Amino acid sequence: MAKTLMKGNEALSEAAIRAGLKAFYGYPITPQNEVPAYMAEHLPLRGGVYLQAESEVSAINMVYGAAGAGVRVMTSSSSPGISLKQEGISYIAAAQLPCVIVNVVRNGPGLGGIQPAQGDYFQAVKGGGHGDYHMIVLAPGNVQEMADLTTLGFDLADKWRNPVMILGDGILGQMMEPVEFAENQEPVNVEKPWATTGAVDREPNIVNSLDIIPEKAEKNMQALLAKYEKIKEEEVRWQEDGTEDADVILVGYGTSARVARSAMELARKEGLKVGLFRPITLWPFPEQRLRELAKPGRKFLAVEMSAGQMIEDVRLAVNGVSPVYLSNRLGGMVPTPEDVLTKTRDIVQGRVN
Amino acid sequence: MKTVFQKPEAMTDVPMHYCPGCTHGIIHRLVAEAIDSLGIREQTIGVASVGCSVFAYDYFNCDMQQAAHGRAPAVATGIKRVRPEAMVFTYQGDGDLASIGMAEIVHAAARGENITVVFVNNAIYGMTSGQMAPTSLLGQKTATSPRGRTVEEMGYPIKMCELLATLDGPAYLSRVSTHDSRHVLQAGKAIKKAFEMQQQKKGFAMVEVLSTCSVNWGMTPANALKWMAENMVPYYPLGVYRDVTAKEGN
Ligand SMILES: Cc1ncc(C[n+]2csc(CCOP(=O)(O)OP(=O)(O)O)c2C)c(N)n1
Numbered sequence: 001m002a003k004t005l006m007k008g009n010e011a012l013s014e015a016a017i018r019a020g021l022k023a024f025y026g027y028p029i030t031p032q033n034e035v036p037a038y039m040a041e042h043l044p045l046r047g048g049v050y051l052q053a054e055s056e057v058s059a060i061n062m063v064y065g066a067a068g069a070g071v072r073v074m075t076s077s078s079s080p081g082i083s084l085k086q087e088g089i090s091y092i093a094a095a096q097l098p099c100v101i102v103n104v105v106r107n108g109p110g111l112g113g114i115q116p117a118q119g120d121y122f123q124a125v126k127g128g129g130h131g132d133y134h135m136i137v138l139a140p141g142n143v144q145e146m147a148d149l150t151t152l153g154f155d156l157a158d159k160w161r162n163p164v165m166i167l168g169d170g171i172l173g174q175m176m177e178p179v180e181f182a183e184n185q186e187p188v189n190v191e192k193p194w195a196t197t198g199a200v201d202r203e204p205n206i207v208n209s210l211d212i213i214p215e216k217a218e219k220n221m222q223a224l225l226a227k228y229e230k231i232k233e234e235e236v237r238w239q240e241d242g243t244e245d246a247d248v249i250l251v252g253y254g255t256s257a258r259v260a261r262s263a264m265e266l267a268r269k270e271g272l273k274v275g276l277f278r279p280i281t282l283w284p285f286p287e288q289r290l291r292e293l294a295k296p297g298r299k300f301l302a303v304e305m306s307a308g309q310m311i312e313d314v315r316l317a318v319n320g321v322s323p324v325y326l327s328n329r330l331g332g333m334v335p336t337p338e339d340v341l342t343k344t345r346d347i348v349q350g351r352v353n
Numbered sequence: 354m355k356t357v358f359q360k361p362e363a364m365t366d367v368p369m370h371y372c373p374g375c376t377h378g379i380i381h382r383l384v385a386e387a388i389d390s391l392g393i394r395e396q397t398i399g400v401a402s403v404g405c406s407v408f409a410y411d412y413f414n415c416d417m418q419q420a421a422h423g424r425a426p427a428v429a430t431g432i433k434r435v436r437p438e439a440m441v442f443t444y445q446g447d448g449d450l451a452s453i454g455m456a457e458i459v460h461a462a463a464r465g466e467n468i469t470v471v472f473v474n475n476a477i478y479g480m481t482s483g484q485m486a487p488t489s490l491l492g493q494k495t496a497t498s499p500r501g502r503t504v505e506e507m508g509y510p511i512k513m514c515e516l517l518a519t520l521d522g523p524a525y526l527s528r529v530s531t532h533d534s535r536h537v538l539q540a541g542k543a544i545k546k547a548f549e550m551q552q553q554k555k556g557f558a559m560v561e562v563l564s565t566c567s568v569n570w571g572m573t574p575a576n577a578l579k580w581m582a583e584n585m586v587p588y589y590p591l592g593v594y595r596d597v598t599a600k601e602g603n
Contacts, residue, residue: 022435023431023434023435025431049434049435051430051434053427053460054456054457054459054460055456057424057427057456057457058424058427058430058456058457058460059427061420061421061424061427061428061431061457062427062428062430062431062434063431064418064420064421064424064427064428064431065400065418065420065427065428065429065430065431065432065433066431066432066434066435067431068418068428068431068432069398069431069432069435069436069439071435073431073435087421088421088424091421095419196398196416196417196418196432197398197416197436197439198395198396198397198398198415198416198436198439199394199395199414199415199416200395204413204414204415204416204417205416205417206410206411206416206417206418206419207417207418207419208410208417208418208419209419210407210408210419
């Protein structure tokens with residue numbers, strides 16, 4: 001298929017519809033408004049349901065219901081709205097329901113602003129809601145990936161019966177780039193014998209997260225954790241470039257990775273040995289590969305649009321073998337390649353500690 | 354031998370956890386009987402809420418989902434929109450529906466969501482051991498209104514049927530009671546009607562069922578039924594608050 005110019009928010013919406021989306025439940029918030037608008041325009045004409053919920057709380061619970069009824073379903077929002085969805089996400093993870101949740105992150109905390117940011121990293125990868133659970137978190141780095149990782153997100157959600165978050169930001173959502181969709185994409189029909197579809201010729205199915213008998217609850221938790229371990233083994237994704245001979249490896253995801261790539265190119269022109277490591281799955285985090293890359297003499301620089309959140313996972317991965325520094329901007333400000341380059345030079349020349 | 358009484362097919366054969374004298378069990382049975390008499394068990398997807406009836410998913414012999422506190426109407430909406438052929442009902446208490454889930458119930462009603470809501474009003478939070486509910490009566494003593502509910506401190510009880518009747522969305526709103534067998538029979542009819550409304554795609558149908566909580570009210574079951582008849586029924590008048598089929602003359 002020919003490439004079309006699309007906003008990231010539109011590209012992911014189109015990808016979701018092509019992946020067999022049957023329902024979208026949302027609530028308006030900037031900078032993700034193109035997603036519900038695209039869904040309202042197209043989904044009902046292509047075999048799905050669009051509904052504007054009364055709140056993000058309701059939207060995520062509608063997702064729970066539809067996911068439990070066995071269809072591909074999604075919701076999208078931005079930071080303050082994602083906070084409201086946390087209760088529902090915890091229930092969805094506990095009931096092991098597949099769905100895709102898009103967070104087009106804006107700056108916070110509080111009402112914050114409507115500029116791009118990455119301050120929801122902890123919330124996305126460390127839990128966010130109550131209890132021991134994980135979402136699979138995918139971090140697109142361009143408009144094409146906003147589409148492709150959404151497609152992948154639905155497949156992973158169904159494969160693992162787990163909520164998947166697409167963690168974008170205001171830039172990735174709003175910017176336009178050429179994007180291509182696979183020709184004749186077959187709608188995926190995953191068998192969901194556990195779903196509540198009406199108990200015809202079988203025992204009733206129950207979608208539930210309540211467990212009041214501790215012995216049983218502990219067993220169920222262990223099964224959930226075993227699933228997470230398998231996801232860690234099978235689903236880690238990342239991209240790296242110029243890491244082999246690198247003295248400094250820049251680590252960033254999403255928009256920050258784009259900035260880091262430009263910084264790397266500038267640095268290489270100056271003869272600095274700089275590489276780029278871009279996690280694509282933020283959970284599971286590519287910790288194994290980062291551990292392999294860590295060695296005495298090599299340094300890491302986390303590039304983030306937050307106070308420094310992903311950097312903690314980089315530090316855990318390299319486990320003291322290499323020092324890890326931070327180059328960041330806050331408040332919806334986007335780091336420039338020059339900012340990152342300056343910090344890189346400082347690191348190379350030993351001007352930071 | 355002629356069978357004169359048996360368990361409805363739409364109920365499972367497991368012991369219930371409800372306290373002696375609690376009317377949740379009776380209301381479960383009425384719901385199951387309605388499902389049986391309409392022959393819709395295999396199409397039905399129920400949504401249990403958070404409250405004493407949280408285990409309803411073990412008691413109804415049909416597909417069930419368990420929803421977060423107050424969110425059952427949103428969960429039911431999510432199900433019904435993608436499975437319009439299914440018969441979807443929620444079963445909610447007054448704390449669940451009229452307090453934490455107020456937004457969800459009002460908007461499901463306003464949208465005319467084609468679901469059936471069984472709203473069990475026992476004027477107290479039963480599950481969490483007897484705190485004041487949005488429907489607790491003035492003067493009613495609870496764990497969190499130990500000197501009785503006062504207007505000055507806690508405002509007025511909420512009348513859900515009357516409140517939802519201000520909206521255009523609902524197709525059927527009815528309040529019934531369980532304080533004696535005559536009223537239990539009437540309650541059964543109203544619940545069946547609320548399922549028929551959904552079957553006929555009329556839209557949102559809710560039956561508010563006045564119910565006892567003798568343990569948390571601190572009364573014997575018999576006194577609780579009497580208290581309900583003498584105190585709750587006058588404040589929460591029984592009757593049909595909306596019936597779009599009445600206009601059509603059937
Ligand atoms: C978010 C959340 N808040 C509070 C609770 C605790 N809780 C469990 S049941 C309940 C009250 C239920 O009362 P009601 O809906 O009146 O039903 P009843 O138990 O009386 O049948 C509360 C507050 C919870 N489970 N979740």
